[in-house]
Amino acid sequence: MITITTGRNPTQNTRRLCKELSWVIPDSRRLVRGKRSLTQIMDEMKASGSDRLMLIQRRFGNPHRIELNILENKNLRRFPPSIILRGVKFPPAKGRSLKTKVECITTDSNDLLALGESLSKFLKIPLVKLNETKFEYSLHLSKDRLGRVVITISNLITGEEKNLVIYVERLEW
Template sequence: MTERQIAPYEKFLLTTSRDPSPRTRSFVRDLTRVIPWSFHFTRGSCSLKDVADELAILGIIRAMIVHERKGNPSRATFYKLVDGELIERDYRVRIKGITLARELNRGRSVFTSESKFRVVNKCNSDFGEQLYTMLSLFFDFNKERELPRIPDLKGIAVYFSDDEEGNIILEFQQIETKEMIGPKIVISDVYLGKKGEAIRSLMKIIGLGSKSKG
């Protein structure tokens, strides 16, 4: 059974900016191996029109593109396919650093049609809530503060945590085995766009979190 046959959620494509470094390519492959129902497209020198055509062939309408600076992943932008054209969404994240799965001696995910994609926010800052909100605009996942104590729970958990510098650390776990898998990502900033900024303002009014970004 293939990923395309078992996907219960809306699928999406992961790729890079043009002519990426080997490290950025490896990072995107790492993400594809731990995020269920994602597909990797080798960008090379392909234009956005080429990416849009690939999305149409796959029957996918969402894409995330990882950009780089000096050979390292630096930010992620998000797109939606509209009338055959890729339209950039009004939100993005800035990547401060990454550690590849092979550098951590970590494996890839195993998932089935029963697997769930869960995001567990352990941050004490409103920056964590902002990132939580932004990703929920793009990905289909179960939002948690702790994993539910359900027998035979299956899927992938993404953990958010604060570091001492005010960044957010993202790490992945295979829920069934509790094994950490995939890359480690350090997020230094998130731009939520107009809709997200309204949410951010509301969060500040109600006093959610103790730190902010941007």
């Protein structure tokens, strides 16, 4: 199971990204951090049977970094890459996205296969070809016209993209 939480003193946008990700990532739960230390978070992860942690950090009031960690014995081990965010586009408040879980990871660029494989291992969902219609919803990795990574939620059957869009500045391996 994946625990998704924020850093200390999260802003509204950071909390919202945490909530949106917990809605779309399979086998995940959102943990409201409050004043808990990482040690207390690890204890709660053990108690709930969670073995992976997605920590969303903020900078200048906006979501800035998504850190992936794996709980091994009593320590958190960093799982590469750390995703440095450039921005996040949320669904409109009234037309909230459906709480649909992604079933696979797709990419339309060979440059993003390493990221896709890493996320596939962490999230424990398969990396598949874009035209494979065995699955309905996908975490889709693509590049914008400037070559920066964009993460979206796509419906593989209709080709429609959900409203949550994550713009990536860079990856730290």
